[in-house]
Amino acid sequence: MKSYDVIIIGGGVIGSMTARSLSRFDLKVLLIEKESDIGSGASSANSAIIHAGHDPVPGTLKAEMNSLANPMWDQVSVDLGIPFRRSGAYIVTIDEDCSCLDGLMQRSKQNGVRAEVISGEEMLKREPHVNPAVQGALYTPTGGMVDPFAAVIAPLENAIANGVEVLTDTAFTGFIMDGDTIKGIHTNRGDFGCRWAVNAAGVDCDDVMHAANVRPDFTITPRRGEYYILDKSEIQIDNILFPVPNENSKGILVLGSTHGNAVVGPNSNLVPGKNDTAVTGAGLNEIWAGAQKLVPSINTRGIIATFAGMRATGNARSLNVDYSHDFLIEIAKEVKGLVNLGGIESPGLTAAPAIAERVVELLKDAGEKLTEKKDYNPIRKQRPRFNHMTRAEQAALVAKDARYGRIVCRCEMITEGEIVAEIHGPIPARTYDAIKRRTWLGTGRCLGSFDMPRVVDILARELNISPLEVTKKGAGSEFLFRPTKETEA
Amino acid sequence: MTHKDRYDVVVIGSGPGGLAAAIAAKQNGAQDVLIIERDIEPGGILLQCIHNGFGMETFKEDLPGPSYAQRFIDQAMQAKVEFLLDTMVLEITRDKRILASSRKHGFLEIQAKSVILAMGCRERTRAQVRLPGTRPAGVYTAGTAQRWVNVEGYMPGKNFVILGSGDIGMIMARRLTFEGAKVERVLEVMPYLSGLTRNYVQCLMDYDIELQLKHTVKNIIGKNRVEAIESVAVDDKWAPIPGTEEIIPCDTLLLSVGLIPENELSRQAGVIIDPITAGPFVDDGFQTNIPGIFSAGNVVHVYDLVDWVSEAGLIAGKAAAVLAQKGKLDETPTIPVKAADNVRYVVPQALHPDHLADGPIPLQMRVTKPIEKPVWVEVRSGEELIARKAEPYARPGEMVTVTLKPEHLDKVKASSELRIAVVER
Numbered sequence: 001m002k003s004y005d006v007i008i009i010g011g012g013v014i015g016s017m018t019a020r021s022l023s024r025f026d027l028k029v030l031l032i033e034k035e036s037d038i039g040s041g042a043s044s045a046n047s048a049i050i051h052a053g054h055d056p057v058p059g060t061l062k063a064e065m066n067s068l069a070n071p072m073w074d075q076v077s078v079d080l081g082i083p084f085r086r087s088g089a090y091i092v093t094i095d096e097d098c099s100c101l102d103g104l105m106q107r108s109k110q111n112g113v114r115a116e117v118i119s120g121e122e123m124l125k126r127e128p129h130v131n132p133a134v135q136g137a138l139y140t141p142t143g144g145m146v147d148p149f150a151a152v153i154a155p156l157e158n159a160i161a162n163g164v165e166v167l168t169d170t171a172f173t174g175f176i177m178d179g180d181t182i183k184g185i186h187t188n189r190g191d192f193g194c195r196w197a198v199n200a201a202g203v204d205c206d207d208v209m210h211a212a213n214v215r216p217d218f219t220i221t222p223r224r225g226e227y228y229i230l231d232k233s234e235i236q237i238d239n240i241l242f243p244v245p246n247e248n249s250k251g252i253l254v255l256g257s258t259h260g261n262a263v264v265g266p267n268s269n270l271v272p273g274k275n276d277t278a279v280t281g282a283g284l285n286e287i288w289a290g291a292q293k294l295v296p297s298i299n300t301r302g303i304i305a306t307f308a309g310m311r312a313t314g315n316a317r318s319l320n321v322d323y324s325h326d327f328l329i330e331i332a333k334e335v336k337g338l339v340n341l342g343g344i345e346s347p348g349l350t351a352a353p354a355i356a357e358r359v360v361e362l363l364k365d366a367g368e369k370l371t372e373k374k375d376y377n378p379i380r381k382q383r384p385r386f387n388h389m390t391r392a393e394q395a396a397l398v399a400k401d402a403r404y405g406r407i408v409c410r411c412e413m414i415t416e417g418e419i420v421a422e423i424h425g426p427i428p429a430r431t432y433d434a435i436k437r438r439t440w441l442g443t444g445r446c447l448g449s450f451d452m453p454r455v456v457d458i459l460a461r462e463l464n465i466s467p468l469e470v471t472k473k474g475a476g477s478e479f480l481f482r483p484t485k486e487t488e489a
Numbered sequence: 490m491t492h493k494d495r496y497d498v499v500v501i502g503s504g505p506g507g508l509a510a511a512i513a514a515k516q517n518g519a520q521d522v523l524i525i526e527r528d529i530e531p532g533g534i535l536l537q538c539i540h541n542g543f544g545m546e547t548f549k550e551d552l553p554g555p556s557y558a559q560r561f562i563d564q565a566m567q568a569k570v571e572f573l574l575d576t577m578v579l580e581i582t583r584d585k586r587i588l589a590s591s592r593k594h595g596f597l598e599i600q601a602k603s604v605i606l607a608m609g610c611r612e613r614t615r616a617q618v619r620l621p622g623t624r625p626a627g628v629y630t631a632g633t634a635q636r637w638v639n640v641e642g643y644m645p646g647k648n649f650v651i652l653g654s655g656d657i658g659m660i661m662a663r664r665l666t667f668e669g670a671k672v673e674r675v676l677e678v679m680p681y682l683s684g685l686t687r688n689y690v691q692c693l694m695d696y697d698i699e700l701q702l703k704h705t706v707k708n709i710i711g712k713n714r715v716e717a718i719e720s721v722a723v724d725d726k727w728a729p730i731p732g733t734e735e736i737i738p739c740d741t742l743l744l745s746v747g748l749i750p751e752n753e754l755s756r757q758a759g760v761i762i763d764p765i766t767a768g769p770f771v772d773d774g775f776q777t778n779i780p781g782i783f784s785a786g787n788v789v790h791v792y793d794l795v796d797w798v799s800e801a802g803l804i805a806g807k808a809a810a811v812l813a814q815k816g817k818l819d820e821t822p823t824i825p826v827k828a829a830d831n832v833r834y835v836v837p838q839a840l841h842p843d844h845l846a847d848g849p850i851p852l853q854m855r856v857t858k859p860i861e862k863p864v865w866v867e868v869r870s871g872e873e874l875i876a877r878k879a880e881p882y883a884r885p886g887e888m889v890t891v892t893l894k895p896e897h898l899d900k901v902k903a904s905s906e907l908r909i910a911v912v913e914r
Contacts, residue, residue, distance in 0.1 A: 275712065278623045391588065445611070447615070449614060452633055453633060481644045483643055
């Protein structure tokens, strides 16, 4: 049985950032992901915001982690080459009296978040698309937007460069216990030994805990959020616009993205299944109505995509304040060798780098002697991105490698060179969706209908498989069934 | 083929609009004409349209798509039109500089006297019709499926449901049936067909494929691959009627829910787009608001027949060649052409009355609502009737044309605007 110091269960943003933090030390680390690619759960479908931290209840882990992590993103994004823009964020009042911002202002102060109230007139100046009936807004200058896919892929690539191993298509099925001590894990691909298991299983984190008879009362109650993406040629929003929040969520927002397209959503609805990320007619109507309140000029003509993601809402109580949906960041008390990262819903993406560092502290506190690697390199080498370059840089790239001259995705201007580089990258992109998350190919207005047959061809060629074996997102999602002219009997 | 960095006329796209425009530009005196095509061979979407039905008007023959395209490709080659294949245009500037990129030719910068936009159109997607459900493999536009089956030689499914009665969808229903697949159903949200009646007869009726009007997809079911769709009937306001839901097991949902002119390059260049057609505002020579930038074919508005695309290409190519040679603009006045009763849009949106002296000007339109009775297509200036044409009926799925002739010159010149209506006879 292959053995590790630490096995991380789950390849979302939390697992990925944790892997990177642990890769600083002389530890043998494995990360397993049950899907065919990392970052395919909640990390692939969220608002992509680096929250300022105005919203979490003061005194909670959510508030603490948010405030710790927010400033980390400047360095993390530069080191790892993650598109990130500190655009600032606005909580906008339309129908409500401006005085409702006072409570938020107070909360921002308690959380140590810079905030100021601006007039409706000033808000309109800063974002002309906002509802002209705007009364005022709370401005938080430290809010920002990030490329949510790169936020998962980049740290894990860096972790791999620093020695971490990654297995996809590998599902946790149980713990190997020796009395109350974790000795390893069972997976669909065999057993792996470990001294520490880090539970970063997202919506499934409760099942992982329960497999070790830990925290039987902890449960995830998944809440689905649905979204629209709007064509950048129809509407350009450079800001993050929140409504005044309610009890359950920060409300339905309208925001720009590092990618240029405006995003609308999410709602927040309880669903029976953890994997039920279908979009619904009612849900889409709900977010559209919510968004129109903030930005009345959005037009259904501009819709280029819909998606839904699942929040891993837990029931962990805060230690110091009365709040029952807090993050759970702990070394389990019932067994030896388990770190729980549970109930990591929003602001989980923001908090990820701080949560990862907290895992390091928890291990140290538990007596792990962590020695820093001498050759640790925090910098991830970036691969060329044709559509982020100046014309001169593009010309030079094409002259060097002609494959960057062929545009495969016309809406997002993604080249064959980039696709091939991702297929053979540190975390190989072996499916259409994996290429999509790494390059943003197929996310534009034609939703891949132009590039899809071409990408299937390239994947088949580069992986030396038949086009019939190429999948959208792993086994069972093949695009094609058989060659033509072989009519089934 | 080597290329130069200066041309009289550069055409973006080698589909039927672009090919015809390039040929016409040559025939009308342009010296150097270049077509830039992103695919590895010329012909555009016609290359995947292996069914017949092309060329009845142009050649009085019933041709498959690739054969129709080849006739124009041959003409273009004979006329010494140059081609840059496997090359994507990245940008067109107002002063008609073109930036392009290619695996074979590298990074290119080309200066044109006239540019003709002929990028065609793209298909509407599931997001644009706001289809709920999961996002598995097996939801494709009809055109993507058509490429797989007809060009790549692969079947993208076994049991199909097709949403939308557009022409490509109906043609694919037949094609997939030939290939041994089962097409369970074609659903159309409108109370009428959105494609041509002849395709309904030849592609659906002849193969016993059921068409359900006033029905849509309520849900797509399946995690990795489509497992079923849930259909639902809709009322007159397209609202789903509770209790009419039906689960239809299938592994593929094809979408044939409309086409949108592809104008991203045009917008970048500063070309103003008509929100109704989603194509540029054009005059009778298909010139856009930017002098020297013309447009041809489905990039202007989506045509029913390829023959009409070619015809539009010929008009645009001629106008572009004339401008490239003269080097100065046509400064004769223009008047607007407006959509009136039961007309959704008219192309061109403006015309030069003086041009009527040189020949007829066709006005093409789509009606707002179907009229299943004899109609007049009327061209009026104020209350005065200038021209009219009789049609047996008018349907949104079928384009209507009325042609202004040289004999209308005086009346049109005296008008401040023309209004086009389609009314019951």
